[in-house]
Amino acid sequence: MRLDRTKRRHAIILAASLISACLMPFAAPLFPAHAEMASAAAAAANGAEEIGTGGIGVLSTDAPAGFAGSSACATCHPAETRAWLTSQHAHAMSLAGPKTVLGDFNDKRIEHKGSSARFFRDGERFMVETIGADGKTAIFAISDTFGIDPLQQYLVTFPDGRRQALPFAYDTRPAKDGGQRWFFLYPNETITASDPLHWTGALQNWNFMCAECHSTALRKNYDAATDRFETHFSEISVGCEACHGPARGHIDWAKGPRDPQIAHKGFASVAAVRPKPDWTVDPATGSPAHGTTRPAGDEVETCARCHSRRGILSENWHPGQALTDTHLPSLLSEGLFEADGQMKDEVFNDQAFKQSLMYARGVVCSDCHEPHSAQLRAPGSAVCGQCHDPARFATTHHSGHSPGANAPDCIACHMPKRTYMVIDERHDHSFRIPRPDLSMQLGTPNACNDCHRDKPASWAADAVTRWHGHEREGVRKGFQTWATAFAAARHGAPEAREALIRLAKTPSVPAIARATAVSELQAFPSIATEAAIRAALADPDPLVRISAIQGQEGQPLATRWQRLSPLLADPVLAVRIEAASQLAEQPMDGLTEAERSRLEAAFRDYESAQRLNADRAEGRANLGMFMLKRGNPAGAEAEFLAGLKVHPGSPLLSVNLTDLYRQQGREAEAQKVLHQAIETFPDAAAAHHALGLALIRARQYSKAVAEMQSASRLAPDHPRYAYVYVVALQSLGRAEESAAALADALRRMPNDASLLTLALNAALQSGDIKTARSHAQTLGLLRPDDSEIARIKAELH
Template identity: 35%
Template sequence: MILRQVLTAMTFLAAGTATMAQSQTQNLDEIAKGYVGTETCATCHEDESLAWEESHHALAWTEATEENVLGNFDGAEFVHDGVSTRFDREGQTFVIHVTEEGGSKKRFEVHSVAGIAPLQQYLIETEPGKLQSFDVVWDVEREEWYHLYPDQHLPPDDGLHWTGPYKNWNARCAECHATGFRKNYDSVSQSYASDQVEIGVGCEACHGPGRDHVEWAENGAKEDGQGSYFSMNFAEAGAEGEIQHCAGCHSRREAQLDGNPLPGTPYHDAYALSLLRPGMYHPDGQIRDEVYVYGSFLQSKMYEKGVQCSNCHDPHSVQLKAEGNAVCTQCHSPAGNPEFTSLTQKDYDTADHHFHPEESEGAQCKSCHMIERDYMGIDGRRDHSFRIPRPDLAAASGSPDACTDCHDDRSPEWAAEEIAAWYPDSVHRGAHYGTVFAKGFADPVSARSELVSLATSEGEASIVRATALWLLEAAADEDLAETLAPLLSHPDPLIRSAAIRPQSGANPQESVLRLVELLGDPVRLVRTETAKSLLSAPVARFPEAIASNFQRAMGEWRESLSNRSDFPETHLVLGGAALGMRNLPAATEAFRTVVQLDPQREDAWSMLVRIKAAEGDMAGALSVVTEARSKLPESEFLLQMEQELKELQ
């Protein structure tokens, strides 16, 4: 309901939005009719099907059958943080019995299975259509149960409990584990009617609906120059198109659409990529949280030179194309590779290069150039920025390095001295954006000049420049806005979109003049970011052409919020928008929805208290903060608010 209230309050959104939503639904329904299923594809493409059927894509989501369930459901028990779990079978049904710390007992049937290795997770339908991912998972190699979050206390009312919004499969996971998936969340009833063409990542998840292709094949499949009738044509997409397609799932991002975009949809029309932010990445861009490859790869020289996913990975088996260092020496060798002529042709797979014993772990290219971090407890993921180790940056950036990952009894200073001795004439020990971001994460205002240099440097990767622009919003003023204005027309949409917010420092009229053209940008991400920035523009009425673009962009933003109305984060945004329009009742309901979904959101509780205080209802503000402290008893911030309110009474 709050979604409707807030967006209805934005009267400029009303025109054309219903028609757009109805049209999109009709288009999605028509597209869904075009899927034929993987079994149909396999009748002609046998080799590709055989390679795919044991892949992690094929087994990303499977039914809970004897063949697919690997965990011990023969009465195995697991106890963690006062919660006891027993795994049983009842005929053909796999059952999980949970006894909470307070003694309450619940029985859940396993609905389906996520993944195959190195762990397997089990999904439970807690309400009709609503799937949740259970936190006690099966270690396939060790053949034992373990908890994904062993160091966290997660009671049932915590948003991070397995029954909470952050563990909801429909919203957080399914679109990358299914083919032709639509979430179909109803924000009024707070229920899901999700559907998909098939569970698992099938042929059409990458190629698009196959009906037209099948008809073309059945009619003789003539080489008539018309292609193969898929929405995603990999031959024409090139390296960038392929990378963006894979990135749809292999990236940390915010989805704008409901479920899977049609394969072939440009990345920035479907997603907002997470930049190199603290908590997700180290200051030098190395992976920290689970960020899924794309943000790392965009930093790499390999991306810059046109390397694409299928140069290293077989697209059907999803396995590397060669074993060990051989996948790297496809290019990095004395013979080189004619597709990448800028490479130095030399022998890298030798102790003269890596200075480690042959065949040792240190002699593996990935050990030095692709650090590994474990997520979900045991799932090792490698950094795809393919960086040269820089232990010399450790003191200034606080980032880890590959050398002391292995040599954990040594210091970064020792590692830096060793590398300097091996490569005394190296050109790879100069300035690095990691030192700037380390300073900028702590205080973007003091790092302003260095951040501007990064943002305007054509020699830096776009994701690095976009991150610098994001940080510069905190230092925005008229001079900065003018300096960065040329980036609003940069060819890369990631930079264009990131250059919008620093314009908040400009004179309001000047900011509007710079931004209005971006309302008609060809990329959805840029259009919606522009529309959000113009919400408070001092304009009574736009000219007709601009008004039309504004309504379109705001409609797209509205659609993206609607598609994420089951996220607590979305209602924080809605609450902020309502406050900006001085609609305190709508803001209150938005923040109430946040704490209903996740009672641990201190920021939302704080806003509820402030709204009551702003209305002059000090007793109400005290009541809210008391309620908040019952959910967050250790919050010093809420304690301070409570004390201040008591003093004011």
């Protein structure tokens, strides 16, 4: 997975919880397989020539019990095996060898902004000469290939069990398409050996970042005591059992007598099967008139395990589970998605698809993709013609373009593509109607201007109006209806509250959007907000319930217990874990035996999820904070220190540790920890802010203000840092600087309540009634006539 500077800053600096901030592994998109591999596989008799190449299809000697390997499936399922061998799943990872390495290792050198590498052969081994973790040039052996089309990456295995991904990749496309070359995955970055993004660092670690989705039946096996990995898998690439689960029972069943009474033909579990759909086209619309219900744990959840942006909570996955029973998916959050839900960052397909009308109607992945080869069921937009009438949609009346070779098709207009990892084009799976009018209003991209880049969005919006008229209500404007609400929320606009409440309370809104609305609502406290979030605790979708649980933070413990204790018995792991986190301070005294049992079980689940990710700073931080809430400061300190030993200077761990030291009066130690964090991560706004507070407590006011200014500058969209900086300047009597800093912060965050309250107070104190009235109106106070301004002023004083 490729992280740019902004994502790196979020990954390293922000003090967020593991399940909402942990980095997500790369999952290869479903594109046609590399031609050379496809040809070799197709020519193989029943795929036999490809089985075993680079370890493909071969059962590992340390595979978990019950797994048999894809080679064991080939005898009874030769057609599926041949199709699978042409897929990117089969070649997601392989042992490095002459038949699997596609890069040019003929003593090729590449340099980029101080980074360099030389790729060469040492007999049968593939080697790289590049800068190691110590900043010195050394030679490393390539252990594995990673991916196949349109690029291939390479891994180096270290003695401590870490596999690390090199930042230089090979473009496997034909030379005529710009391929057959080495390139650097971070073209805008200068990466030194001390940089966390360096190929030897945690952000390029295969064991956590990539392995689950490029191998089968992965067990990470991280030993926190020794900081080593003993990572195992049943199969090196994505094999049959990655989707179907362990097959030993099925193989035994198949050997006979094939007892029909044995459930699932010997498989422990299978994905839920939807009712037979009716895709009959309605002549009036050109699209199917009916949909079908979607059972929990269907095949979409199987695919979502890897084709989504998510964090991992448990390795105990099996077919038929909801994704939230082992993982926590990201929401439609800023930085990941545009305000209207279009993909922005590298988010893969699941969250986009679950926004779509197709998902709501019961469409599954295999309706469009053959599941074993991952090829489309029909070429290009013909795949859409399986359910939609081409005679109606491939017309000038529909698209505004005359049919022909250069006309845009369904995919170009309804699945716009974005490029990741420099050359990897991927299509948005939300199947949305192009909305250049929203581009004008909100700055979101649209498919029309993806092609007509020389024209403004207004030009495209006018064209759409000419084709379809001024009134484009309901379905003609698309299924996704939350763009203005999410955009307003991201800007802190007060009008976002009512719009978000409507989204959260509307069952027909996709669950991923409802969950995002509930999450965004937490920034707009009110009686109505609390009622909406509380109602969402009973939402049928687990992701909405999780957002609602997070929305209980800040409530008195008794209120949290009353509302959340029933969710300790929720059938979904992620829900129970989030409830456990919110109830960490709950004492056991006074609970019934049943209540205590449920709470202790949820606490164990929470700890297990964090220990699974103890190789990450986020996991260590969560464990430490959990122990602190449970009244174990010594255990918390041990976790923070152990994490800092593995991740020196981590701002997340450092800030949490210094907060503990503050509570214990260990101010000198706190400052030392923060200075070390800033030395390692100069751009860590959270560390600068925490150091500023520590210096205030030490009465070193000038130094404190300088650190607070740094925090506000480094995180210009963080209202708390700006607020504290302004208050510090006010407290020191630096009125002009304070006013300038407040004005600057309000220009960036014009609707933030804390900053507006400061500005209101300042206006009242100076007698500027006009400005005070404006701020009071923005804050949603009662009609601020002069008498009310006087009342507000009296209350503030």
